[in-house]
Amino acid sequence: MKCDELYRRLTDRADGVLDADACAAVDQHLQDCASCGALRRDLEDLSRLCRESQRPRMPDDVRRRIEALLRTAPV
């Protein structure tokens, strides 16, 4: 497996859509290739950063407007 194919398959690997042979090929390449191993670690850090970052919250006035809509609007 070449590095460009590994790039494409990392997401497939994480999503569980690769068969066992393809998974093994990805894992082997990650073990053998320092550059792709670093890529995987970087992407894992990126994922962690995203998961733990603060998400926007719905402003209270928007929530109140929708609550009023749900109470009173005809359909």
Added chain:
Amino acid sequence: MAATRPASPDVREALSRALVDHGDRLYALALRVTRDPDLAADALQDAFATALERAADFRGEASLGTWLHRIVYNKAIDLLRRRGKEAALPDEESIVIGPDDDRLSQSPSWSRPPDEILLGAETVAALERAVLELTPMQRMVFEMREVEGRTTDEVAEILDIPSGTVRVHLHRARLRLRALLSDHFRKARA
């Protein structure tokens, strides 16, 4: 015009519960599409009004939350189009990052930084700026997957695109963000 009638108490109750359970995520989705808090609020209100009107169309194949996400997404896109903002968004096909891309090949690999650096305010701000560099679809897919933790199939259902296409957008988004953030991480380690 068809006569209006009050929505059933069950529908109002279910949507009120969905507002509690999914409200922040729905708002985040609208904000992600529009990048404008006022438009995001309008999209959300329009979406709940539509959900009330079309409650009878909800068949339960998807969860109520997923159904609402799809309505919010469509409303946000409609609002953008109506306000003529869509043209300002970058062309989806104009940004392709691959292994041969200069930004990627020149990106140094950063070793795993400690959490206090990785999660520092400066890094988070850099991430927020970098995410805005993605195409609209990449941004949507990336944030629904990586920030909200939705599955690929859920994202595909909300956006009405194949799961394989979701993975392609996610793959491109991840590589682009890695390239865009590499300098920041390198400085954080220094």
